[in-house]
Amino acid sequence: EAGVVQSPRYKIIEKKQPVAFWCNPISGHNTLYWYLQNLGQGPELLIRYENEEAVDDSQLPKDRFSAERLKGVDSTLKIQPAELGDSAVYLCASTPRGSHEQYFGPGTRLTVT
Amino acid sequence: QQQVKQSPQSLIVQKGGISIINCAYENTAFDYFPWYQQFPGKGPALLIAIRPDVSEKKEGRFTISFNKSAKQFSLHIMDSQPGDSATYFCAGRNAGNMLTFGGGTRLMVKP
Numbered sequence: 001e002a003g004v005v006q007s008p009r010y011k012i013i014e015k016k017q018p019v020a021f022w023c024n025p026i027s028g029h030n031t032l033y034w035y036l037q038n039l040g041q042g043p044e045l046l047i048r049y050e051n052e053e054a055v056d057d058s059q060l061p062k063d064r065f066s067a068e069r070l071k072g073v074d075s076t077l078k079i080q081p082a083e084l085g086d087s088a089v090y091l092c093a094s095t096p097r098g099s100h101e102q103y104f105g106p107g108t109r110l111t112v113t
Numbered sequence: 114q115q116q117v118k119q120s121p122q123s124l125i126v127q128k129g130g131i132s133i134i135n136c137a138y139e140n141t142a143f144d145y146f147p148w149y150q151q152f153p154g155k156g157p158a159l160l161i162a163i164r165p166d167v168s169e170k171k172e173g174r175f176t177i178s179f180n181k182s183a184k185q186f187s188l189h190i191m192d193s194q195p196g197d198s199a200t201y202f203c204a205g206r207n208a209g210n211m212l213t214f215g216g217g218t219r220l221m222v223k224p
Contacts, residue, residue, distance in 0.1 A: 004156070031210070042119075042202045042214025043157065056211065091156050100145060100210055104156030 002026070004105030006092050012111045018080035021108045025074070025094030032069060033102060034060075034077050035091040043091055049075065082112045116140045117205050119215030126222050132190035134218045136203035139184065143205030147212070148177065148188050151200045160201070161188070193222045 005024040013019050025032050030051050035043035046065070047057040051072035060067065064083070069075040079086055089107040118137045126132045138146075145164055149157035163170045163177040163186065170177045174193075179186040190197055203215040 040122075040217065042117075042204070042217050043212075044214070045211060048209075048211065056209065093156070095210065100206065101159055102210075102212065104149075104158065106154065106156050 004092055004094055004103055006090075006105040006108050008108055009106065010109050010111075012113065013082055015084055015112050016081040018078065019082050019110060020079075021077045021090050021092075021110075023075045023077070023092030023105060025092070026096070026103055029094035029096045029103070030072065031095040031097075032075050033093040033095075034067060034075070035093065035104075037089040037091055037107065039088070046077070079110075082110075084112050086110060087112045116213045117203060117215040119203050119218055121218060122216065123219045124221070126193045126220065128193065128195060128222055128224050130193050130222075132188075132193045132197065132220055132222070134188045134201055134203070134220070135185065136187065136215050137183075137185045138205045138213075140205060140207065140213070141184070142207050143213075144208060145206040146177070146179065146186050147204050147206065148175075149202045149204065149214075151202065151217075157202055190220075193220075195222045195224050198222050 007022050032049040034046040037043045047060045049069045067077045089109050091107045093102040093104045116139045147162035148160045150160045151157040161172050161175045174191045176189040198221050201218045204212045
């Protein structure tokens with residue numbers, strides 16, 4: 001079974017530029033999460049989807065961050081415009097219906113210069 | 114507010130030794146306490162987990178000890194191996210399956 005797929009794996013952009021990350025969860029997983037992981041720290045939840053509905057986005061900085069999960073399958077996280085402090089790893093995770101275990105993808109490492 | 118505090122930040126253990134990582138939590142609404150293992154360039158992977166009505170859980174060389182009254186739990190890795198070298202995160206989960214992670218412990222097991 002394929003795991004959570006994320007792309008790109010690495011991204012370097014200049015500040016004020018837009019950037020987008022893509023996540024394809026494990027097939028059949030209805031819950032999808034986006035996390036932010038700063039260097040040397042634990043992941044912090046940004047947003048959680050149940051199917052196509054964002055059920056918790058309280059930690060998402062909505063002035064510059066946006067996310068969507070059309071059709072309840074893959075998801076895109078966007079930052080516009082990016083700031084230096086956005087440099088981090090962006091992790092996607094998914095959970096199948098009826099389970100609590102979160103399966104993480106490898107992440108996208110963003111560097112803003 | 115850091116709801117899960119993890120220590121130490123880094124740990125060096127000799128091969129065959131015992132690795133011990135400690136966590137303390139504040140949110141009494143947490144109902145599940147997983148430990149994740151993360152290798153460089155990879156996402157975290159679930160290692161072992163415990164519910165608060167159990168004081169200890171063992172899976173192979175990995176054991177979680179849980180003290181509900183003290184709001185503390187720990188991971189013990191017996192017979193530590195170089196392949197165990199990774200970053201370990203404890204977490205607490207609330208009813209909405211939302212995880213709050215500790216700050217992580219970077220473990221190095223020396224051959």
